[in-house]
Amino acid sequence: MNNFHGSLGSLTFPTSSSLTALMLNGNQLEGPLPPSLINCTDLEILDIGNNMINDTFPYSLEDLENLRVIILRSNRFHGPINNSSATFPFPKLRILDLSHNQFTGPLPINYFNNFVAMMPSSMDNVGFRYMFNSEFEYYSVTLSIKGGEMEMERILTIFTTIDLSDNLFRGPIPEVIGKLQSLKLLNFSHNSLTGDIPSSLSNLTQLEALDLSYKQLVGNIPMQLTSLTFLSVLNLSYNQLVGPIPQGKQFDTFLNDSFIGNLGLCGSTLSKKCSNEEPNQPTSVILEENNASSWFDWKIALMGYGCGLVLGISIGYIVFSTGKPQWFVRLIEREGPKKVRRLNRGSRGRRN
The missing domain is CATH 3.80.10.10 (Ribonuclease Inhibitor)
Structure with missing residues (x-):
């Protein structure tokens, strides 16, 4: 130095x-x-x-x-x-x-x-x-x-x-x-x-x-x-x-x-x-979430099915209890002869 x-x-x-x-x-x-x-x-x-x-x-x-x-x-x-x-x-x-x-x-x-x-x-x-x-x-x-x-x-x-x-x-x-x-x-x-x-x-x-x-x-x-x-x-x-x-x-x-x-x-x-x-969710949490999601989907489906069934029965009861459902009768009467005629035609064709 x-x-x-x-x-x-x-x-x-x-x-x-x-x-x-x-x-x-x-x-x-x-x-x-x-x-x-x-x-x-x-x-x-x-x-x-x-x-x-x-x-x-x-x-x-x-x-x-x-x-x-x-x-x-x-x-x-x-x-x-x-x-x-x-x-x-x-x-x-x-x-x-x-x-x-x-x-x-x-x-x-x-x-x-x-x-x-x-x-x-x-x-x-x-x-x-x-x-x-x-x-x-x-x-x-x-x-x-x-x-x-x-x-x-x-x-x-x-x-x-x-x-x-x-x-x-x-x-x-x-x-x-x-x-x-x-x-x-x-x-x-x-x-x-x-x-x-x-x-x-x-x-x-x-x-x-x-x-x-x-x-x-x-x-x-x-x-x-x-x-x-x-x-x-x-x-x-x-x-x-x-x-x-x-x-x-x-x-x-x-x-x-x-x-x-x-x-x-x-x-x-x-x-x-x-x-x-990186933080990952535990497997138990993932399974729990999947189960919860599946349960939620089934719940919605059952609710929809139940509501539809109740609504359908209610409407049917009202219609048939108030009298003859004319629109339903007319539909059957109109469609019935047509189907019979188709069946008759088919029978004749087979015979020939």
Whole structure:
């Protein structure tokens, strides 16, 4: 946090340097990293964030077996990270921040496979302490934590984070990321990643913040993620996710902001509800309504039949009690001879 400027590559470190921390964050340094940095075999912290360093990924750092913290954020690093030649790179690395650069290509699967300090088997060998120098002065770094930048005045040895946000990484999120079960923070946002959210992320049982926003992820949100009981910050916004949002445990605490920008998602936290969440009438109510409707129809029919019968009997009684129904008699007398004549004609035709 000064105004130092010039080329960082001009620095020269002697052989077998005892340097344990190189912290140049927040200056105006340029150029590539100095090749002689590999002489610092005791180096634990490398923080050169927020400068103007223009370089590809420094693979030479793989030989520094004591590195615990690498912060290259907010520089001009570029190119892919897939040319690793080391068998076991970065065995003690616990904090990796490459955010706000221009790294390209797929995510560095080889590194994820070998970050053994982020795997649960290493937790037994890591004491709960803060990192400090030979004069017992605590180291501090600035990281992006849970959506905002925060200065960690003391770095816990058990704290683990991977931040690769704001780069040009492409391709899927590898399943192998699920091996890093001691991760606290994971941020892959603002890249060109595609494919599904791997269900193996549910293995990250210590995870407190997960940011997969502003990418091109598709498919459903895995139900297995509800098992992440320490998860307090989740951001899956602005992808192409579809289907219902999982319910239960921590997922019941996440608001609409965690999922906006996914037009295919539905759920109780969104304005778009899932079809199985829409209120339906119970079957008993439907049957009751159907029965009531049927009873009502029969009632109307019976009422009409009863009224007609009573009316007909009443009219018949009045007519026949007042005298001979002349119109009925005339009708019978007129129609009778006609029918007889038709029958007679028919009889003669059969005889011929």
